[in-house]
Amino acid sequence: MRPTLLQRVDLKLRQALPGLLILLCIMLSVTPLRLPDYALVAPGLVLIAVFYWTVHRPDLLRPWHACLLGLFDDILSGPGLGVNALVLTLVHWAVVSQHRVFRGKGFAVVWIAFALLAPVAIGLIALLSLVATRTSIDPAVVLAQILLTIALYPPLAWLFGRAQKLFLSGV
Amino acid sequence: MRLAAPFRGLSQRFAVLGLVLLSVALIAVGRAEPRLLERLRVAVLDVAVPVVDALSQPVVATQRVADHVADLVSIHAENAQLREENARLLQWQLVARSLDVENRELRRLLQVPGDPPLGFVTGRVIANAGGSFVQSVLVLAGTADGAAKGHAAVAPEGLVGRVTDIGERAARVLLLTDMNSHVPVVIENSRERAIAAGDNSSRLRLLFLSPTAQPQIGDRVVTSGHGGVFPPGIPVGAVVGFRDGSPLIQPFVDIARLDFVRIVDFGLGGVLPQGAPPPSRGGRGGR
Numbered sequence: 001m002r003p004t005l006l007q008r009v010d011l012k013l014r015q016a017l018p019g020l021l022i023l024l025c026i027m028l029s030v031t032p033l034r035l036p037d038y039a040l041v042a043p044g045l046v047l048i049a050v051f052y053w054t055v056h057r058p059d060l061l062r063p064w065h066a067c068l069l070g071l072f073d074d075i076l077s078g079p080g081l082g083v084n085a086l087v088l089t090l091v092h093w094a095v096v097s098q099h100r101v102f103r104g105k106g107f108a109v110v111w112i113a114f115a116l117l118a119p120v121a122i123g124l125i126a127l128l129s130l131v132a133t134r135t136s137i138d139p140a141v142v143l144a145q146i147l148l149t150i151a152l153y154p155p156l157a158w159l160f161g162r163a164q165k166l167f168l169s170g171v
Numbered sequence: 172m173r174l175a176a177p178f179r180g181l182s183q184r185f186a187v188l189g190l191v192l193l194s195v196a197l198i199a200v201g202r203a204e205p206r207l208l209e210r211l212r213v214a215v216l217d218v219a220v221p222v223v224d225a226l227s228q229p230v231v232a233t234q235r236v237a238d239h240v241a242d243l244v245s246i247h248a249e250n251a252q253l254r255e256e257n258a259r260l261l262q263w264q265l266v267a268r269s270l271d272v273e274n275r276e277l278r279r280l281l282q283v284p285g286d287p288p289l290g291f292v293t294g295r296v297i298a299n300a301g302g303s304f305v306q307s308v309l310v311l312a313g314t315a316d317g318a319a320k321g322h323a324a325v326a327p328e329g330l331v332g333r334v335t336d337i338g339e340r341a342a343r344v345l346l347l348t349d350m351n352s353h354v355p356v357v358i359e360n361s362r363e364r365a366i367a368a369g370d371n372s373s374r375l376r377l378l379f380l381s382p383t384a385q386p387q388i389g390d391r392v393v394t395s396g397h398g399g400v401f402p403p404g405i406p407v408g409a410v411v412g413f414r415d416g417s418p419l420i421q422p423f424v425d426i427a428r429l430d431f432v433r434i435v436d437f438g439l440g441g442v443l444p445q446g447a448p449p450p451s452r453g454g455r456g457g458r
Contacts, residue, residue: 024226030298030309031227042299063183067190071197075215076223076298077305081208082197089190129305132198138371 014171018053018061019069021163025049026073044149045156046073047121050088051114052160054095055102057168066092080132087125091117107157115150122146213338216309220341224297224311291435292316294342306349306371307332310432313340318434321400329406329423330354330394331432342434347375347407347422355397356407358390367392367407367420373427375408375420386410386418402437 003011029042050069053061070085077084094117095102102110126142201208242249294312312318314337324331324344332352336343345352348369356367356377363384365377380386390410396403408420 027223027226030223031230063187063190067194070194072215072219075212076219076309080198081201081212082194085197086191086194089187089194093187093191128198132202141371 011171014167015060017163017167018057019065021160022046022049022053022061022065022069023072026069026076029073030076043077043125044118044122044145044152046070046084046088047091047118047149048114048153048156049160050091051095051117051153052157054092055110055113056160056164058096058099060168060171061092063089063092063096080129083125083128083132086128087121090124091121107154111153111157114153118149118153119146122149209336213336216336216343217313217338217340220297220309220311220338223309224295227297289435289437290317291433292318293431293433294318295431296429297341306346306352306369306426307335308344308346308429308432310342310344310434311340312434313338313342315339317436318342319436322434322436323401323405324432324434325405326424326429326432328425329408330401331424331426331429333400334434344432344434346426347424348373348426353378354401354407355395356392357395357403358384358386358410359393360390361386364395364397365392373421374411375422376414377410377418377420380417388412392420 025045025048029045046069050061050066054066066088067085070083070088071081073084073088074081098113102113122142122145126137130137197208292312294310294316296308297311298309308331310324318334318337320334320337322334324333330347332344332346332349334342335345346369347354347367348371350369350371352369354367354375355364357364361384363381363386365380365384367375368378369375377386377392388410392407392409394401394403394405394407406423408422410418411421412419
């Protein structure tokens with residue numbers, strides 16, 4: 001039986017959920033929340049979101065999605081066009097290429113993998129920002145950002161997990 | 172379209188390579204010819220800004236409630252403090268009035284031409300862009316409101332920064348604290364000139380201060396007007412300490428708590444090339 005129009009729209013919306021959630025993270029990362037040290041954590045939100053959805057639903061988050069979302073992030077937050085686009089594409093590629101490592105593994109393994117990947121990704125963003133905008137960057141800030149981003153992974157992953165269970169269990 | 176699995180794998184790999192190359196090309200072009208990509212940035216910014224603005228509404232509403240509760244708690248102490256301050260300000264008002272009369276009289280005697288009228292537009296800060304590497308904010312005011320690239324952004328407390336990107340509806344303001352921000356300043360009392368440079372921390376450093384200058388903690392620093400970007404006399408910050416012998420400035424503006432900024436056209440072209448249409452005087456809310 002052919003699905004009705006409503007069913008098809010519903011399916012499309014559900015399939016777009018990872019991308020929409022990443023988009024929301026990008027918007028949230030630039031919204032002035034007035035939390036202490038929020039600027040340090042903010043860029044990590046997007047990285048966490050892209051990593052989570054590439055691990056759990058690579059079929060719904062393609063490389064060009066990651067690249068486009070990165071480009072949008074670049075335009076909005078502005079350290080230089082192409083920086084986040086490149087890093088998020090590489091993160092997507094790295095996760096997809098190691099997909100066998102994650103398959104069927106528990107949360108701890110995924111988190112450890114993220115903890116290994118995050119320093120490389122954030123370091124690369126810092127380095128590329130340096131190249132793109134010719135400013136110097138404080139290594140202490142980069143280190144703090146890496147640690148905070150790794151620490152922030154579990155709560156965000158839990159939230160994404162709830163969303164996944166709610167909307168994507170049959171998709 | 173369904174492709175055979177190995178072929179699909181290959182095409183995916185090429186897609187990734189293509190995307191990587193595209194990103195690298197963007198970085199290279201952005202570095203070599205920043206103005207080429209500016210139009211794209213501005214166009215996307217204009218589309219994204221209403222969405223970010225809408226998203227920030229619940230945050231703003233929550234903050235308002237929280238602020239309201241905090242206000243209620245401190246209302247008595249604040250009231251007493253305000254009464255005291257009011258009494259003091261009334262005295263200052265008397266002084267200011269007599270000085271104003273005297274000033275006007277002296278200006279008339281010396282035939283000093285009056286300052287040109289300022290055009291300004293007030294915009295809400297809707298996004299803290301840039302994270303830890305670039306310190307800038309997005310402001311909901313653009314060319315449609317009369318703002319233009321190179322205009323100064325000020326808050327009631329003092330200088331915020333200057334407009335570096337401008338779209339029809341939104342502007343990006345590079346903050347004082349950004350590493351690329353260098354503002355010519357003078358120390359208010361001693362009239363010593365220096366450059367207040369940001370380093371992406373919450374404080375500014377004073378560079379190129381003459382070695383004979385001896386700034387004291389608490390000295391106020393204001394713009395000097397050199398370089399033609401900012402007019403003289405806008406408050407910047409106060410000396411709060413020293414690091415490696417150079418004074419540290421705490422900006423008067425609390426950048427983490429910016430709600431509204433005024434984008435002011437002081438009629439100074441500045442060192443930035445004017446890509447946007449000529450600055451219009453007397454934008455919305457112009458004096």
